[in-house]
Amino acid sequence: MESSSPAPASPSPASPASPRPPVSPPARPEVESLQAYSAPLEGRRGLLRLDFNENTVGPSPKVVAAIRAIPPEEYAVYPEYDGLREAVVAALGGSGLHPEQVGVFNGVDAALHAAFHAFGGPGDTLLTTSPTFGYYTPCARMQGMAIEAIPYRLPGFAFPLEEIRAALAAPEPPRLLLLCNPNNPTGTRLPAAAVLELAAAAPRTVVVVDELYEAFTGDSVLPPLLQAAAAGGGGDPFAAYPNLLVLRSLSKTAGIAGLRIGFAIGAAALVDRVGRVTGPYDVNSFAVTAALAALADQPYVDAYVAEVLRARDWLLERLRQAGVRHHADGGNYLLLWPAGGAQAVEAALRQAGILVRSMAGKPLIDGSLRVSLGSGEQMARFWDAYRRIEGLAAG
């Protein structure tokens, strides 16, 4: 039987009656004006990775064994986190610290994102320093926040303490203060007492201390807080600092950057708020198992840190002898200003199989390269390639 309905009109772009081509709906205005945070993370396998400050030799064999031992039926079950929170408390030796004061995240990047999501809104201000870790800015922008970034002080990239104190004392204080300590990429170190002073002076501001590199120079607010709590009979270490959030990761020392695991430690109410804006199972079971094994093998991490610090001394001596302009302070990285130009030397090093990070366009350090520090052997390989490219005598 023939259909009596008219044949559908064939869509013609020329026809004025034709539907418009589909257009994706716009995102929130803050997202429309945002560029995706992109880092040169592709094609790094097999090269000497001195570009992202990761552990350069890999995890403890005990971590590898723990991952291999995961039975396949575990893959089918959603992960559990209570044991990991308890392990973090035990690893920190935390008398008075409780598992509710530890948030588990998919890397510290996810903890940062969640902290901004939980506390920052349109019209609020992020106070931070410049130059610093690049992910704080997009996190603030996606919340519609204003950014006040105070430059480090030249020469030597000293922390701008007076300016930060003054900004915190403004009639409308910033919603968030982001302190990267030691700072990536300048290595600037802020004593724990100064961090605590800033947090105490600004109770309406959430003070986030990003301590990703504390292991290399021992710059952390946690030991003094935990010691004071223990001396006081095991009370809450964050009782006087309910606005302080401390970030730690297993990417830079324990060698599991690829598994993505980070912690946010602070008052239970603060950790709870940050945890409210994540999914219930954002951290996967492999990361949990690896983190438990890594936390249980502190001697491995200590040995790696000691090796990096020995290699740092060796390289610094070569740089001094060769008269290379450089800057090194906290963290497992340093800055170099190559005579041959940062971009050209970065490219030549890549040709030699070595990745470093150009700081082109970054305030105060434009023209420098950030070089991550690894083992003695790796630093010797770096120095050999660098001095050849720059035409420097063997040191």
Ligand SMILES: Cc1ncc(COP(=O)(O)O)c(C=O)c1O
């Ligand atoms: C200062 C700082 N914070 C956070 C991160 C992110 O760490 P994670 O690997 O735990 O996400 C990095 C990584 O480079 C960093 O340098």
